[in-house]
Amino acid sequence: MKTILLVPTGEGVGLTSACLGFIYALECQGIKSGFLKPFSQEYDVTTDRTTALYQHLTQSDNVVEPIAYTQLIQQFNQGESDELLEQVVHMHRQIAKSHDFIIVEGLLPNARDSFASSLNASLAQALDAKVVFVSNANIRQAKCSAEKVETQLRHFGGAASERTAGVLFMRTRGLPEGTAEIPVTLDPSLRLNKEIAAFSQEIQKTHAHIGSAQLPIIGMVPFSDSLSVPRVSDLAQQIRASWINVGKAEKRRVLHSSLISSNIEYELNKFVAGELIISASDRIDVLLASSLACSNGIPLAGLILTEHHQPSAQILDFCQPAIKNGLPILHTTLSTFETAQQLAQLSNEIPIDDIERATQVTRFVSSHIDLDWLTQLVNGQYTARLSPSAFRHEFVQKSIAAKKRIVLPEGDEPRTIQAAAICQSRGIAQCILLAKPEAVLEIAKARNIELPADLEIIDPDLIRAEYVAKMVELRKGKLNEAQADEQLQDTVVLGTMMLALDQVDGLVSGAVHTTANTVRPAFQLIKTAPDYSLVSSVFFMLLPDEVYVYGDCAINPDPDAAQLAEIAIQSADSAKAFGIDPRIAMISYSTGSSGTGADVDKVREATEIAKQRRPDLLIDGPLQYDAASVESVGRSKAPDSEVAGRANVFIFPDLNTGNTTYKAVQRAANVVSVGPMLQGLNKPVNDLSRGALVDDIVFTIALTAIQAEQQKTA
Structure with missing residues (x-):
């Protein structure tokens, strides 16, 4: 049994994210990893946040809640630290029954809990755990970053101790632009090896052991604005707001926020996807502009109306299209300035019910952990299994290696566009969207999707004619040119012809088409493989x-x-x-x-x-x-x-x-x-559910690329 204790150097270092990232990295190595938070440091909390997020993400039944803060203080003050540690060992053994590896979350050292650092050291000893220090960092302030680690390192016998295993820098600032990309799955290419080497050299001018072989920097996770974004539903309590319309508040995320104070004609550039609009409630023009933006397909994050009274029912009637489209609208009696101040103080911590954000953060952190270091720590003593995380990771990596061209006939469907952009940027596949380029660009702009420069968009009207004669030849005696031309109006048929002629390696459809629409052209044009009689x-x-x-x-x-x-x-x-x-x-x-x-x-x-x-x-x-x-x-x-x-x-x-x-x-x-x-089939064609999520489409594209490579190899 291996155990890693993550010891934070202070508050706000991203300890929860670090714990979840380690667990996911281990999962992608085929290791069944458990989680233990021994002690709570919050009053009157029945459900621990990190434990709940771990349970949601891994669907594990084997979890234990931490010892309550009141019990911790009472026993510690009574000199019962040994009894506390015995309870923790019991909790650890419960989790060890069904896990090969356990990640333990240490206590946060703060002004209130002066015992946290010494208790962390006792925890490491009681659980026979390796220790990883979790700290934040600034590339331009190496000495300051090192001193935070050094303060905690002393409690564990220094860098020479056999327990100290490494340092993970979270929320790192000062890194070059482009280092905070969010991966679809575990992506080793995101690890900042050069930056870590340079930062280690700078740190070692004052702290020679940090970044050395004795205490390596095992990861440097960039600060990411896009991973710190709350949902609109997370804002209401912070600004003491009431809901005018909840809408899609659980789904909409606040990428930016804008105070609207001047004439609306000078503020229209702020009405973009992911924007939180803040305005006084008597600004009816702002309310109407927000409604019009939503009606035009721009998914604003939400609208906060401040001061005064809520808008009248007559005004809200004009906004019904936006309300029906799910625009979240809140009202607070705070002033516009007070509202902005309160929102600036919103915690970066992931709420218990925000599984989407927790999943993204988990993948992001795991992509920056040194897996060679992790493998050495594991030392090959664990039986590998194909966990879901390992499965997804493996086939995404296989698809990247395959480098296949996948045609997407539903090229103007928003989820498909976003999935194609992800696959293209990650190298999962070379995607070809069959659609009018102007339609794709308009949808991408409205939904704030960044289209890679090398993403192919082909107008079906410009290529359809070249496939008519070839389709008649493939289906000789079954249709004429007029019938072929009519069938080729369907982009699924057109894409299948591209596949039949080896111009692409695979096809993915079904986000808006039925299974029959996707499969029928494949039966007619691709047909079954020689060894099989059916699909x-x-x-x-x-x-x-x-x-x-x-x-x-x-x-x-x-x-x-x-x-x-x-x-x-x-x-x-x-x-x-x-x-x-x-x-x-x-x-x-x-x-x-x-x-x-x-x-x-x-x-x-x-x-x-x-x-x-x-x-x-x-x-x-x-x-x-x-x-x-x-x-x-x-x-x-x-x-x-x-x-x-x-x-x-x-x-x-x-x-x-x-x-x-x-x-x-x-x-x-x-x-x-x-x-x-x-x-x-002779060549890979895959069908989507019409309720498919963007991730579903990404993984299906990856799966299709792997099929294409396997058929080529066979």
Whole structure:
């Protein structure tokens, strides 16, 4: 069991973010990491913020709440520090039952809790923990940054101590522009190795041990304005405001704020995406301008009206379009200046319920941690597993290495545009948007999406004619030029033709189209691979501890036994391609020979066919879902099976069962699902859910790029 104690040098260093970043970095190394905050330092808090965020992000059931601050003070003042530490060791052992590695959050040294530093040292000893110091830094103030670390280092026996492992600088200021990019997943290219080396040299002029091999700087995390942005819903309490319209306050983030004081004609440049408009409530022109901006597709963060009274109902009637579009509107009796002052004092800490921001911060911090250092600390003593984080990380990295061109027929769809910009900037794929360039630029401007210079946008009207004759040739005898021209008006068909002619490597669609719209052209123009007779699909289900593969949940309504066997083989090969060693369960309502009937007989026959075709695969069926997935049930119902209780590839007997099961698991267990990924085609085409998030589209593009590379290699 390895334990890292993160010791802060003071308040406001980003300790919560550092803890979550370490946990995510370990997850991406395949290490199941737990979290422990031994002591609370807040009065009357029933739910600890860091612990709650950890539980939300990892979906771990094995968490313990910290010892309450009142109990800490009482026992410490009574000289019961040993008893306190015994309780902490007990908490640590509870978490160790199901984790290979534990990150422990130390106490914040402050003017009130003078015992914090000495208690941190005792914690490190009691838990046999390695210590990482967490501090903020300014590149231009090396000596000052080092002195903060030095103050805490003394409590642990100095840099020569075997316990001290490194320094993590958070919220670092003074770095060059462009160093605060937000990664989609763990991105080693963001680590500031050169800057760390230069800063270490500067520090060592006064503190020779900091930045040395004895006490390395294991990461330097830039201060990021974009990761410090609150939601509009986080502002109300700070400015003692009431809601005129809550709208999308839980989703809208405050990128900037503007006080509107002069004539509206001189202030219109402030009405941009992510802007929080602050104005006196008698400025009806500001209210109407905000409403007009929202009606024009500009997602303002929100509107705060100050002083006086709330606007009349008659005025608000004019703003109904903005209200219906979700514009958050607040009213406070504070003056405009007082409101701005209060907002400037808003804490940078992540609220418990802001999972989106917590996720981004976690990835950002983990991308700046030295994984070579982390690997040495782990020392190869842990059994690697394909966690969801490792799965996402691996396939994003594989897609970057593949360097594939992916066409996106829904090129003017906002989520698709944002996903394409992310993929292009991160090198996940070379994306081609099929859309009018002016439409893409307008949407990007309205939504504050920065389009990379090398992102391809192709006007379908300019290229459609060159595909007519080629499509007639591909579908010889089935359509004429007029029919081909008509079908090519559909950008999905046009994109599929580009794929058929090897002008792109893959296609992703479905954000606004149905599965049939996406798949039908692929059936007609791409067709099935030589070894297969059908096209099927899989979902990668990212459960908290493991990735499962579900097939077929999107394509084949009622496959016969031979088709079901082929789906199992396709799904096993897909699992292997993404780093999962397949153990395949053929799912039915009956396990083994206990049940009879046409449905269970079909699954039994399919299992035998699959075993004959692929004796190299671990496959068993029919198995009930619980017998396939729960070890104790598997041992009871199928004691001789190598798959029962250990399955990670689940093949459902029909589309009704598969689609219902994947959606039930996804929604009830709050599980992320990646897919559907189509398998069996000559070239990769993948379908999105119409409710897909931007991240879903990014991962599907990455997945498609990897498929293209695998087919090329094969």
